[in-house]
Amino acid sequence: SANINKNLAIVLDKRVISCPTIQGALDGGGQISGNFNSETANNLAVTLRYGRLPVALEVVESRIIGPTLGEDSLSKSLLAGAIGFGIVILFMVIYYRLPGAVAVLSIAIYAGLTFALFKLIPVTLTLPSIAGFLLSTGSALDANILIFERLKEELRNGRTLQQAIDLGWKRAWPSIRDSNIATIITSIILFWFGSAFGASIVKGFALTLALGVGVSLFTAILVTRNFLSIVIKLINPARHQKWFGA
Structure with a gap:
């Protein structure tokens, strides 16, 4: 006082x-x-x-960066990804024929599930996170390619279509599993690094990559294999074996 x-x-x-x-x-x-x-x-x-x-x-x-620059970069990245994805789809259908069309449907389901997961978490789509998603899409396509190559080998060895699908998936699965698990582990390390050092760019990339690869494992296990089995039940396998690229 x-x-x-x-x-x-x-x-x-x-x-x-x-x-x-x-x-x-x-x-x-x-x-x-x-x-x-x-x-x-x-x-x-x-x-x-x-x-x-x-x-x-x-x-x-x-530096002063206008808001339209970031929006323009994002839209151009999405456009580039869509063009690249379209080229890959065209190659898959031409080279693998009917299985390639099945792969396109499988990738569409994969993309829908992945974006639903992004919305649920939620995940902010930045340029690095989009890059992680596109890279995980490559992993999903790679899984389909491994299955289809094994399927073609089994068809050349005289297997029926259903046998070729079952054996092709069974023999391709170890490679798909190991490569995707390695990618997920790497993504976890990158996410930890981004969290520890405040690198949000690295975190966004690692998160979308890990989620996308995890979903691609699911689609490789269930979607592609079951879709191929459904297709051969709808057609005459003996008459349309050439549709499978054998």
């Missing part, structure tokens, strides 16, 4: 950040009042609570 109507300087890093007038006896707490707007009051509260940076910031580089 002896210091009422005197100023109390609040000093941080040898600088006075506020100098309020004592208007009553202090009992372990206090309140600063004055002609503040919400922004000034919030800045003062944050400074008192957390302090200032211990070192001065040095501007190394400064």
Whole structure:
């Protein structure tokens, strides 16, 4: 009470950040009042609570990027991915014929499940996260290619279509499983690295890659194999074996 109507300087890093007038006896707490707007009051509260940076910031580089630039880059990346995906689909259908068409349907289901998972989590689509998704799509296509190559080998060895599908998938599965699990482990390490060092770009890439590869394992196990089995039940396998690229 002896210091009422005197100023109390609040000093941080040898600088006075506020100098309020004592208007009553202090009992372990206090309140600063004055002609503040919400922004000034919030800045003062944050400074008192957390302090200032211990070192001065040095501007190394400064650039102004308009909002349309990021939107343009994102749209161009999506367009490039769509064009590349279309070329791959065309190749699959021409080279693998009917199984290639089945692969297209399988990849469409894969993409739908993956984006549903992105929406559920949710995942913010940035350029790195889109790159991770496109890379995981490549893993899904690779799984189909391994199955189809094994299928063609079994057909050349005189197997029936159903036997070729079963044996081809069985012999391709270890390679699909091992490569995808290795990718998921790598993605987990990258995600941990991004979390530990604050690299959100790495986290976004690793998250979409791991989720996409996980879904591709599901589609390789269930979708492609079952779709092929359904197809051969709808056609005459003996007459249309050439549709399978054998």
